[in-house]
Amino acid sequence: MGKPFNKELLFLDKTYKWANKVPIDLSKNEIEKFKSLPTFAVGSGGSFSACHMFSILQQSRGGFSKPITPLELHYSREAIRNTNIVFLSASGRNSDILFAYKTAIQQDVQNILGICMKRNTKLSLLSSKYSISKILEFDSPAGKDGFLATNSLIAYFTILSRIFGYQPEIAMLGDYEPLGARIKKFIDQLVTDFTITVLYAGWTQPVAIDIESKFTEAGLGNILVSDYRNFGHGRHNWFDKKKKQSAVVALITPDEEELAQKTLSLLPEYIPKLILSSSYSLSTASLDLLAQSFFLIDSIGEKLGIDPGRPGVPSYGSKLYNLRYESMLNVNKSFKENNIILRKCGRNSIEEMDKSERKFWMDNLNKFRKKINSARFGCIVLDYDGTLSTDDERKSLLSPEIINALNSFLSKGFVVGIVSGRGKSIRNNLQECFDKKYWKNVVIGYYNGGIIASLEDTSQPDISGKPGQTLEALAVLFSKQFFLKKRFTFTLRPLQLTVEKNDIDNWQWLRNFIKEKVEIHRYSDIQLLESSHSIDIILRPQVSKLNILQHCLNICERKGLATNIVCIGDKGRYPGNDYELLATEYSLSVDEVSSDPDTCWNLSELGYKGKLSCLTYLNSAKFTESHFTLSL
Numbered sequence: 001m002g003k004p005f006n007k008e009l010l011f012l013d014k015t016y017k018w019a020n021k022v023p024i025d026l027s028k029n030e031i032e033k034f035k036s037l038p039t040f041a042v043g044s045g046g047s048f049s050a051c052h053m054f055s056i057l058q059q060s061r062g063g064f065s066k067p068i069t070p071l072e073l074h075y076s077r078e079a080i081r082n083t084n085i086v087f088l089s090a091s092g093r094n095s096d097i098l099f100a101y102k103t104a105i106q107q108d109v110q111n112i113l114g115i116c117m118k119r120n121t122k123l124s125l126l127s128s129k130y131s132i133s134k135i136l137e138f139d140s141p142a143g144k145d146g147f148l149a150t151n152s153l154i155a156y157f158t159i160l161s162r163i164f165g166y167q168p169e170i171a172m173l174g175d176y177e178p179l180g181a182r183i184k185k186f187i188d189q190l191v192t193d194f195t196i197t198v199l200y201a202g203w204t205q206p207v208a209i210d211i212e213s214k215f216t217e218a219g220l221g222n223i224l225v226s227d228y229r230n231f232g233h234g235r236h237n238w239f240d241k242k243k244k245q246s247a248v249v250a251l252i253t254p255d256e257e258e259l260a261q262k263t264l265s266l267l268p269e270y271i272p273k274l275i276l277s278s279s280y281s282l283s284t285a286s287l288d289l290l291a292q293s294f295f296l297i298d299s300i301g302e303k304l305g306i307d308p309g310r311p312g313v314p315s316y317g318s319k320l321y322n323l324r325y326e327s328m329l330n331v332n333k334s335f336k337e338n339n340i341i342l343r344k345c346g347r348n349s350i351e352e353m354d355k356s357e358r359k360f361w362m363d364n365l366n367k368f369r370k371k372i373n374s375a376r377f378g379c380i381v382l383d384y385d386g387t388l389s390t391d392d393e394r395k396s397l398l399s400p401e402i403i404n405a406l407n408s409f410l411s412k413g414f415v416v417g418i419v420s421g422r423g424k425s426i427r428n429n430l431q432e433c434f435d436k437k438y439w440k441n442v443v444i445g446y447y448n449g450g451i452i453a454s455l456e457d458t459s460q461p462d463i464s465g466k467p468g469q470t471l472e473a474l475a476v477l478f479s480k481q482f483f484l485k486k487r488f489t490f491t492l493r494p495l496q497l498t499v500e501k502n503d504i505d506n507w508q509w510l511r512n513f514i515k516e517k518v519e520i521h522r523y524s525d526i527q528l529l530e531s532s533h534s535i536d537i538i539l540r541p542q543v544s545k546l547n548i549l550q551h552c553l554n555i556c557e558r559k560g561l562a563t564n565i566v567c568i569g570d571k572g573r574y575p576g577n578d579y580e581l582l583a584t585e586y587s588l589s590v591d592e593v594s595s596d597p598d599t600c601w602n603l604s605e606l607g608y609k610g611k612l613s614c615l616t617y618l619n620s621a622k623f624t625e626s627h628f629t630l631s632l
Contacts, residue, residue: 002310003146005298011142012174012291015151018141019158025136026163029391029533032504033111034058034084039065042073042104043088044096045217046149049210050088050156053286056203057164060282070100074329077107078349081342087114090145090152092121092137099326101126105607108339112607115159117152118144130607146309148214150294157206157290161283168284173291182274183299189247189272190303195222196247197238199231201259203282204251207289211249214297218308221300228256228263239271247272249296253285336606341365343602344593364597369632372586376627378561379552380409380618381417383545383569383578384426386532387590387614388418394533402611403433405618410438412623414561417552419445419545421498421529421536421577423461430455441555445548448529448538448577450495452551465494468539470523477517484510497537511535529577532570536577545581562627568617570610572600588632590614603632 039058041051051067058065065086068076073085085104089097092114101123104112112133114123119137127133138159142151154173161168196215200208205227212223226235239246248271252260257277264273276296278288301308338350341361347353353361382388388402397403409416420426423446434442439456446453446461453460467475475492478484478499488510489500499514501507514535518528527543529536549565556563569578570591582589582600590613594600604613620631 002148002307005146005148005150005301005307005309008142008146008150008309009174009294009298011151012154012294013172015140015142015154016158016168016170016173016287016291019138019155020162020168022138022159024159024162026134027392028504030113030134031163032507034086034113035061035063036508037063037082037084037110039063039084039086040073040076040080041065041067041086041088042070042097042100043067044069044094046145046153046210046213047088047090047156049149049153049206049213049290050160051086052206052209053157053283054086054088054160056205056286057160057166057283061164070096070103073100074103077103078351080104080107080109081339081348083109084111084113085109087112087123088156089114089121089123090117090149090156092116092118092123092135095322095324095326098122098126102326105130106335106339108335108343108606115156117155131609131612132607147311147313148217148297148308149210150309153210153290154287157283157287161287164283166283168287170280170284170288173287174295176292176295179276179292179295180299183296186247186249186272186274187299187303190221191244193222193245194247195224195238195242195245196249197224197226197231197235198249198251199226199228199260199263200251201228201256203253203255203286204289206286207251207276207293210290211293211296214293214308215300218297218301218306218311220297220304220306220308228259231263236267239268243268243270247274249274249276251289251293252277253289254279254281337362337365339606340601340603344595344597346595361597365601368597368599368601369603372566372588372630373632374629375564375566375586376562376629377414377564377566377586378556378559378627379415379417379565381419381548381552381565381567381581382614383571383581384418384420384422386570386610387568387578388611390611391533397429398433399611401615402618405615407434407438408618408621408623409628410434410441412628413441413559414623414628415441415443415552415555415559417443417445417548417565419449419548419581421448421496421531421534423447423451423463423493427455427458427461443548443551443555445545447493447496448536448543449545449547450538450543452547463493467492467494467497468525470526471495471497471537471539473521474517474523474526474537478514484513495539495543499535499537501533528575529579530571530575531577545578546584549584560626564627566630568614572602588617590617 041054043051055065055067114135116137117140124135127135140155145152198208198211208225212225215221215223276292278285280288297308442455451461491498526537527540567581567584567587569582571578572582572589572594573592587600589602591609593602621628
């Protein structure tokens with residue numbers, strides 16, 4: 001089993017150069033999702049070292065992340081609802097990572113990212129079922145690792161660095177000829193049953209974690225791990241009590257060099273010491289030291305007569321690795337119902353609630369579900385961006401699945417309303433999507449409902465009028481800020497001023513800046529609405545997504561259809577741009593919900609958001625001649 005470890009080391013530089021150039025299919029918006037929320041990085045064995053690397057990278061960019069094993073994720077399940085989860089698994093197939101993925105789905109986490117060093121994995125197959133999940137798969141030129149993670153870790157450290165905006169630059173990874181003599185000298189000083197304390201700080205932590213993992217997994221020796229200062233809080237006494245069996249490996253970058261050298265100088269001279277140092281900084285130092293540590297592992301293995309790449313696995317070891325333990329753990333099976341309630345009430349756990357609170361929310365859920373499933377509808381009104389389409393589809397037509405689902409309503413004579421913060425581009429897209437004979441039954445709410453017209457009306461949206469005075473004043477105010485003009489797009493129209501998210505890194509600051517300016521000037525005739533990609537400042541009371549409802553109702557009455565209207569959107573929580581639309585009696589969210597127990601529930605399947613959630617609602621419709629019903 002495995003490969004000769006020293007042969008794997010010959011591929012390190014090739015793997016690094018490949019990983020430093022391979023395309024990474026992640027947009028800035030997708031990366032931003034993982035900087036804006038706490039993230040758990042999940043992995044086992046060697047991939048757990050990559051989880052530590054991910055966490056340090058995220059924290060270096062101002063986010064919060066914690067490395068965690070699959071079993072730890074299970075026991076942290078009450079804490080992960082409002083977090084992101086990253087799964088790192090070279091093969092994407094072990095039972096632990098698949099169990100952890102199911103746990104994340106069951107807890108209705110916000111976003112999931114999987115990264116594998118192989119294509120068409122079991123993890124990828126599982127991920128493809130859910131809209132909250134994305135998988136990155138790569139084909140490493142080094143192929144599958146041996147018993148220990150080697151080239152896959154080099155690839156992980158490099159690719160993760162690039163995801164977070166770092167570009168490692170090392171002339172040749174693995175060119176460590178002078179290191180060999182120092183490692184040999186260090187190993188010659190070790191006695192039988194040695195214990196090595198690995199000291200680290202900052203960017204060297206993932207390397208320290210990996211050294212411990214490899215020594216233990218290959219049976220090479222005992223490893224203790226500590227940062228330089230925690231070592232000073234009593235851990236140094238190990239050397240006093242275990243003098244002959246102790247040694248130190250110090251991981252050093254320029255950031256902690258002075259601290260490291262001072263710490264080492266205070267230790268007794270008889271303690272064998274090996275310094276693995278890098279002249280690089282940040283994530284490049286981590287990558288450099290990781291490769292150096294592999295040569296230490298290889299040399300120790302050679303000394304002990306153990307090949308770390310194929311150390312031999314006892315029969316019970318294989319049984320432990322393949323243990324299917326999901327059924328052995330106590331898991332609450334009421335995943336969907338509990339999470340529908342938790343989406344609504346803002347709690348992290350059903351167990352937090354007393355009986356009366358649980359009953360209140362369950363009664364309201366049942367009441368809403370009964371109401372929306374028994375109602376007869378003649379029209380469906382939908383938000384566009386984030387509901388019918390994803391961020392990646394903003395400049396393209398609706399997907400065939402969405403078009404087919406909406407055609408089911410139109411072909412049977414029902415009314416479809418679509419409302420958006422956008423203008424003419426929506427009309428052009430929808431005319432491409434639907435047969436011309438249906439256009440009269442499609443009602444468009446342009447600019448958040450400021451202009452209402454049928455799809456067949458090519459004269460709309462007419463934006464030739466003069467912008468409102470307050471909107472003009474704000475446009476002038478923002479145009480004076482050179483910083484804003486360079487990083488964001490401001491579009492002024494008669495009823496709306498739109499601010500689009502070009503500069504993701506400064507988006508949170510801009511949101512606060514705009515809100516503060518509006519509040520300070522006490523404008524009473526405008527309102528701020530937020531979508532996933534923009535802020536729309538609209539004139540009140542002229543502009544409202546509710547304006548579309550009366551137009552749709554009039555068509556239903558003329559056609560003799562049922563007059564109830566079901567509304568679907570993604571931003572039901574104020575100041576989301578669907579909050580008014582989803583405050584109506586029959587409303588469903590594909591993402592954020594309001595706090596109102598009577599309406600705006602998200603009845604989506606776990607792991608579904610946005611378009612996929614919307615499709616679930618649309619495909620649940622049952623049609624008669626004069627009305628349709630939903631079955632949710």
